[in-house]
Amino acid sequence: MNDLTAGKPQPSEQTLLTHPDFELGQYIPFVYHFHMLADEARMGAFQKAIAATVRSHHVVLELGGGTGVLSYFSAQSAARVICVERNPELVQAARRFLSVNTNGARVQVVQADAFDYLPPCPVDVVICEMLHVGMLREKQLQMIQSFKARYLAQFGLPLPRFIPEAYFQAVQPVQQSFDFHGYVAPGPCFQDPATPQPRTRELGAPVLYHAGSYEDVIALDCSWTGQLVMAQAGHFNALRIITKSVLAVLVQEQRTIDWTNQYLVVPLVQPTEVAPNELVTVGFRYQAGDPIAALQPRLIRP
Ligand SMILES: C[S@@+](CC[C@H](N)C(=O)[O-])C[C@H]1O[C@@H](n2cnc3c(N)ncnc32)[C@H](O)[C@@H]1O
Incomplete structure (x- = not known):
């Protein structure tokens, strides 16, 4: 038995491997968390957004705390932080790391499924970073949707402030080289948004296909049909998916603190030459939280 499934009907060892809670995205291996810790753009943006949002009297709740780093950022200003994580390996790691970091004692790490968990009192800020490009794989949108419904039923308005506050998703037509040392393998590829991508020719500008604010009703359906304008001739064989989160809106400074997930390039089912x-x-049709393969x-x- 594993704590991930405690209190629920237990699947056999065979079915455990295909249990949805163990799919990549729901379950993120411990070592992968160190890529996230080393991602300067992600860490810097969250640190700044949390510092700009969290005040000394605030109670902060983090859903999906992982190694506890965003709770640690919050603890530098907040009165109290509750960090909810489902994976027992990460719960242990977060407790260990927080115990040796400044103000880590202000963070209470709770092992629970955040789809069930509600805090014992109203909270001022909710942080949730279950973000994957395209809102695929991870359940960010479902999580906030579920949390809001349960929180309102328990505590009523006002809702806490969310970090991130909003998200924008765009598609861009590209010509992508799927040639790997002469071996042609068209398949999904990730790209660092801050790094030049010599395998990619941008054929047109990105077009928005899905967006939302976490305080409003959340749309899980990311399906889209629309027109893309080609800026140059080329072999249109893939779409680049771009997901940008607005972590904090600084109204007085008239700016936002944003973070863009790694891009995802997915091949088109039928490539075409364009002018x-x-x-x-x-x-394309998919729902938030679907596996990457759902995006075709x-x-x-005409
Ligand atoms: C992308 S990681 C982010 C971790 C951490 N917040 C950070 O920024 O480094 C998402 C985390 O959410 C956790 N998670 C996913 N689904 C969850 C659930 N239903 N309940 C609690 N934690 C969950 C995963 O185990 C993982 O640690």
Whole structure:
């Protein structure tokens, strides 16, 4: 038996491997958390957004705390932080790391499924970083949607402030090289947004396909059909998916603190040659939290 499944009907060892709680995204291996800790853009943006949002009287709740780093950032200003994590290996690690970090004692690490958990009192700020490009794999949108419904039923308004506050998702037509030392393998590729991508030719500007604010009703359906304008000729064989989160809106300073997930490039089902100024209609269907394979962009012929 594993604590991940404590209190629930126990699957056999065979079915455990295919249990949805163990799919990549729901379960993120411990070593992978160190890539996230080493991701300067992610860490810097969250640290700044938390420092700009959290005040000394605040109670902060983090959903999906991992190694506890965002709770640690919060503890530098907050009165109290509750860090909820489901994976027992990470719960242990977070407790260990927090015990040797400044103000770590202000963080209470709770082992629980955040889909069930409610804090014992109203909270001022909720942090949730279950963000994956395209809102695929991880359950960020479902988590906030579920939390809001349960929180309102228990405590009523006002809702806490959310970090992130909002998200924007865009698609960009690209010509992608899937040639790896002469071996052609069209498949999904991740890209660092801050690094030049020699395998990618941008054929047109990104177009928004899905967006939302966490304080509003959250749309889980990310399906889209729309037109992309080609800025140059090329072999249109893939879509680049761009997901940007607004971590904090600083109204007085008239700016936002943003973070962009790694880009995802997915091959088109039927590539096509395109000309400058050509309008190409593309469509795909998926729900937030679906596996990457659910995103299969297709050309829609007139
Ligand atoms: C992308 S990681 C982020 C970890 C940490 N917040 C950070 O920024 O480094 C998402 C975390 O959410 C946890 N998680 C996923 N689903 C969860 C659930 N239903 N309940 C509690 N934690 C969950 C995962 O185990 C993982 O540690």
